[in-house]
Amino acid sequence: MSASQSMRAVRITAHGGPEVLELTEIAVPDPQGREVLVRVSAVALNNTDLWTREGAYGRPGAPKTQSGWRGSIDFPRIQGADVAGHVVAVGTGVEASLVGRRVVVDPAIYDAEGPDANPVGLMGSERDGGYAEYVTAPVERVHDVTESPLTDDQLATLPTAYGTALGMIERGRLHKGETALVSGASGGVGLALVQIARARGARVLAITSGPKIDAVREAGAHEVIDRAGDIAGQIRTHAPQGVDVALDVVAGELVTEGLPLLREGGRWVIAGALGGYDVTFDVRRLYLHNAQVIGSAMHTPAHFDLLMDLARRGEVQPVIAATFRLDQAAQAQEELSRRGHVGKIVMHP
Structure with missing residues (x-):
């Protein structure tokens, strides 16, 4: 991948309705030190996408204030926390053998090192996400699931929904x-x-x-x-x-x-x-x-490791409700907000 290559991405430049989602052409990001570049096969939608776009999280002491999950969003922002795809390039300090592997990205940004760290940020909110053809991620957050019997669409549904669920089940x-x-x-x-x-x-x-x-x-x-x-x-x-x-x-x-x-x-x-x-x-x-x-907010690194073990063994079977193209992001989010579906909505960049 050269820095001169461009990709399609869907960004928000302000809080608002589905109309703030804009399809744009930008440079493919370069993986920095200890990062990998993932070509996105599938990105799943979450309520988080709607609430981040709307600024619906409130602030401590000001529940009605427009805000992202953890405070102000740094616009423009590419949405999308849930990515399955293939590693196409690596930054310095990363094994080249990862290139070509099928991976799922843990979207959490943690407050500390170690297995029990708390999530304090999220891909698609505090850093650019997977509503794009490519996304970068720290190598520690990238999990090799090449052997999983699940499809790319099914794998993409796991990080936020199943990560949140497993976090709840573990904490409970x-x-x-x-x-x-x-x-x-x-x-x-x-x-x-x-x-x-x-x-x-x-x-x-x-x-x-x-x-x-x-x-x-x-x-x-x-x-x-x-x-x-x-x-x-x-x-x-x-x-x-x-x-x-x-x-x-x-x-x-x-x-x-x-x-x-x-x-x-x-x-x-x-x-x-x-x-x-x-x-x-x-x-x-x-x-x-x-x-x-x-x-219970999301998951810890230890919870996510457990989830990836379930994925590799195919012990859960995510249900796909509908699929959309990247240029249909607004329609996909509107479908999600109607809550008429069962399972997960996925986009294909």
Whole structure:
């Protein structure tokens, strides 16, 4: 690759609606020291893409302020956290043998070295991402999955959705034989939670809405709870002994209603606020039952290593809802925001 080569990319230059996504032609980035250059085969979409574009994350003490995931976005920014592709060039200090390998990129930017570091930034937000023909990444974040039975499209769905799901399951200490409750089960993270919890040997109760019930059951849920009905009542029916771990991307009123349904020592893990961020609950239900409410943002490097092992063995089967071309990025994001699909939306640069 020479620096003079150009590539197509989709960037945002400001917060706003789908109209701020612009297809442009820019120079292919050069991999710096300890970086690799990846030719993108597939890039998956996430709610993060919508919220980053809209500036919907708020700030501490100012929840309505336009902001990226971790503060101001440095525009212009190429979106896209979830990349599968092939290494085509390496920077200084990187083994040339990586060239040609099929890889998945861990999109997290961490606060420290080591396996338990916390994510404090994200590719497509704090650095340029995969809505492009090529992307650079630090070599430590690049995982060789050449041998995986999964397709490039399936591999691209893993980093954010399955990484977030595995982070929740690990932080919630879900064990074989326990009962897990999954909210928002038809979404990207929700379906990943159902699949990984099932692979762990947990009994999975999943909350979703009417037309998506069959797809969620097919993904591995033992029991499906219809969101339109009495949710707490349905949970009691299917788990009369209570729930060990709630894996929740919805929050809102579900926390209020659901916390009393945890077993002694139960864990309620929250990684999203699709149902509302302003939550009230009876704190007595927390301390009298040794329950825990756990916040979970994405994954650690150790969690991501576990995820890549699952991918190499093909132990999860991501569902692809739809595919789009790069020049259809706005349509792809609008499709995502409608939430009519089950599984993940993928673009092909």
